[in-house]
Amino acid sequence: MFVVNDLGVNEPFGPMILSAILKQKGHETILGVIQQEDVIQKMSSWKPDMLAYSMMSVDMGDMKKFNDALRQKTNIFTLLGGSHATLERSCINDPGIDAICVGEGDEAIVEVVDHLDKGNGKDIETIPNIMVSEDTPLNLNNFIEDLDTLPFMDRELVYAYPQMARFGIKGVWATRGCVFKCPYCFNNRYNRLYKGKGKIVRRRSVDSMIRETKELVQNYRVEFIRIQDDAFILKVDDWLKEFAERWSSDIGIPFYCLLRPESVTDELAFYLKKAGCFSICMSIEAADDRIRNRMLRRQANKEQLENAFRIFKQHKINVYANTMLALPFTSLDHDIASIDFAIKVKPDMPNFSIFMPYPGTDLGDYCQRVGIYDSKKEDIHFGMRNMSPLTCFTKKEREAQYNICQLAIVAVKLPFLRNLIVNHLLYWRPNKIFFIIHYLFAIRAYGKKIFYFKHTLGEYIDLFIRTIKHYLYDFFRVSEGNKLTQRSKTLNEGYTKQSTRWKIQELEKCLEAMTGSQIATTREVVPIGK
Numbered sequence: 098m099f100v101v102n103d104l105g106v107n108e109p110f111g112p113m114i115l116s117a118i119l120k121q122k123g124h125e126t127i128l129g130v131i132q133q134e135d136v137i138q139k140m141s142s143w144k145p146d147m148l149a150y151s152m153m154s155v156d157m158g159d160m161k162k163f164n165d166a167l168r169q170k171t172n173i174f175t176l177l178g179g180s181h182a183t184l185e186r187s188c189i190n191d192p193g194i195d196a197i198c199v200g201e202g203d204e205a206i207v208e209v210v211d212h213l214d215k216g217n218g219k220d221i222e223t224i225p226n227i228m229v230s231e232d233t234p235l236n237l238n239n240f241i242e243d244l245d246t247l248p249f250m251d252r253e254l255v256y257a258y259p260q261m262a263r264f265g266i267k268g269v270w271a272t273r274g275c276v277f278k279c280p281y282c283f284n285n286r287y288n289r290l291y292k293g294k295g296k297i298v299r300r301r302s303v304d305s306m307i308r309e310t311k312e313l314v315q316n317y318r319v320e321f322i323r324i325q326d327d328a329f330i331l332k333v334d335d336w337l338k339e340f341a342e343r344w345s346s347d348i349g350i351p352f353y354c355l356l357r358p359e360s361v362t363d364e365l366a367f368y369l370k371k372a373g374c375f376s377i378c379m380s381i382e383a384a385d386d387r388i389r390n391r392m393l394r395r396q397a398n399k400e401q402l403e404n405a406f407r408i409f410k411q412h413k414i415n416v417y418a419n420t421m422l423a424l425p426f427t428s429l430d431h432d433i434a435s436i437d438f439a440i441k442v443k444p445d446m447p448n449f450s451i452f453m454p455y456p457g458t459d460l461g462d463y464c465q466r467v468g469i470y471d472s473k474k475e476d477i478h479f480g481m482r483n484m485s486p487l488t489c490f491t492k493k494e495r496e497a498q499y500n501i502c503q504l505a506i507v508a509v510k511l512p513f514l515r516n517l518i519v520n521h522l523l524y525w526r527p528n529k530i531f532f533i534i535h536y537l538f539a540i541r542a543y544g545k546k547i548f549y550f551k552h553t554l555g556e557y558i559d560l561f562i563r564t565i566k567h568y569l570y571d572f573f574r575v576s577e578g579n580k581l582t583q584r585s586k587t588l589n590e591g592y593t594k595q596s597t598r599w600k601i602q603e604l605e606k607c608l609e610a611m612t613g614s615q616i617a618t619t620r621e622v623v624p625i626g627k
């Protein structure tokens with residue numbers, strides 16, 4: 098039984114692909130969703146032999162609560178995979194977890210299930226990518242090179258949930274891997290972990306992607322497609338040209354995908370439009386050149402960013418753009434400069450999120466190393482719409498950053514309100530009215546500009562209920578996540594007494610550390626505990 102924390106509007110591709118592989122080998126699978134059903138009850142009627150958790154770091158708090166309760170009742174074998182287990186491998190120390198899968202699980206999961214079937218669970222640590230304790234030497238399989246050998250995802254696993262089946266937006270994928278080195282992202286360390294184990298970016302054939310999408314369209318309701326790859330297209334090549342031809346003729350459904358701004362050319366936008374691209378996601382991350390290009394190792398300069406936005410406007414492709422706030426040792430002026438840049442380039446959906454120092458990333462580890470982040474897990478198990486867990490900001494700064502998250506979208510959409518927001522509202526106490534204003538602006542921008550399709554009235558109501566539920570869930574976690582732990586509070590008091598000059602020096606050091614290669618890499622290739 099696969100277990101995920103929640104199902105939002107995006108399907109969990111990891112379990113869907115692993116489930117398809119297991120079914121191909123004759124095994125049976127089912128899904129359990131911690132936030133949506135009584136998984137323990139479902140287990141007692143379905144009687145699985147193994148629980149296969151697929152979790153991101155944000156899910157780990159909820160997952161642990163569930164698993165601890167489960168452990169009071171049963172001794173079922175538990176295997177944890179996904180991005181958290183891959184980068185934060187010390188999670189194997191949790192006595193409730195029997196094994197973790199590091200990296201790609203496509204081959205490993207079959208071997209684990211076979212071992213369990215044969216009753217020799219003891220040898221499981223000999224399976225590549227699997228660790229049963231901190232001392233297990235990490236032996237990784239090579240990256241799967243030919244993605245066409247993978248089966249199509251098991252959609253039924255997720256669409257057995259009626260709200261997922263009837264939702265008009267469905268996801269597909271074309272590539273695995275991303276070559277960029279963004280220090281706040283999983284991929285940078287992931288690639289180092291897999292160094293020498295194959296090509297980082299692998300792409301399935303257009304034919305395979307089209308056949309899977311056709312099957313999807315024949316069997317389920319599909320009005321709009323989300324291509325979930327980290328960076329879908331990097332340049333104009335034969336693959337893109339073939340994709341543009343075949344998607345428009347064989348599928349003909351509008352889609353959304355993610356790109357890097359420096360890859361954008363007029364020709365690339367032309368082929369995307371030709372294929373039927375309706376919207377794209379392309380991040381700004383920070384307006385300040387040094388922060389964007391040195392701390393965040395992004396490669397586009399301001400002109401390239403402006404140019405990319407202009408090109409998409411010309412081709413009538415809508416843009417969803419992320420910007421990160423509260424980066425280590427930055428000031429509110431940096432964040433306000435990011436609002437102003439977004440006002441200039443006018444993304445159709447401007448999203449502002451608080452930087453979270455995810456474990457096992459270069460920037461996350463740096464924050465720990467210099468003592469501005471308390472790794473006590475309560476802090477990180479929240480999304481990017483909480484106050485910053487970094488202790489280098491004053492309470493006033495943390496509140497203002499949080500308000501930017503809520504109100505920057507209003508400043509971008511209605512620039513005449515920019516001064517009111519930047520000079521006054523940002524400094525108000527965070528409140529529920531700002532939260533609701535954000536919800537209304539975001540839902541409209543997503544619905545009209547990014548994931549647009551014609552909804553029936555029933556669907557509008559359904560979507561409203563689902564998104565409001567999601568937001569309320571966030572809303573209550575936000576209040577909880579906004580509290581600093583006791584240790585962080587003490588650290589915070591110390592840091593906030595420091596001078597501006599000290600902060601500027603620390604910012605310089607951080608820029609230097611992220612630009613250079615001398616970054617703590619304890620979790621890289623060496624197995625933990627060695």
Ligand code: B12
Pocket residue numbers: 105107108109110111112114115148149150151152153154155156176177178179180181184198200201202203205206274281282283284325326327455456479480481482
């Ligand atoms: C699509 C996506 C989403 C989607 C859907 C996520 C989902 N339900 O799967 C949405 C938009 C909801 C999302 C949200 C967020 N995401 Co996201 N997301 C991704 C993305 C781009 C692709 C995931 C994917 O489908 N990959 C393809 C599949 C095939 O790969 P996979 O899931 O990794 O599975 C493979 C292995 O991991 C393994 N595996 C996975 N599960 C299991 C289980 C078992 C038992 C085994 C054996 C193996 C195994 O085998 C699989 C096949 O090889 C990844 C980036 C990435 N490259 O993975 C980020 C990523 C997972 N997201 C990330 C983050 C941070 C977030 C957010 C917290 C951001 C935010 N806004 O706050 C939110 C969390 C929302 C929440 N729950 O509160 C981080 C996670 C970092 C971490 N340490 O956990 C990633 C890695 C990107 C990054 N910036 O580094 N995300």
Ligand code: SF4
Pocket residue numbers: 275276277278279282283284285327328357
């Ligand atoms: S481009 Fe995106 S997916 Fe790739 S490393 Fe950077 S943040 Fe991660």
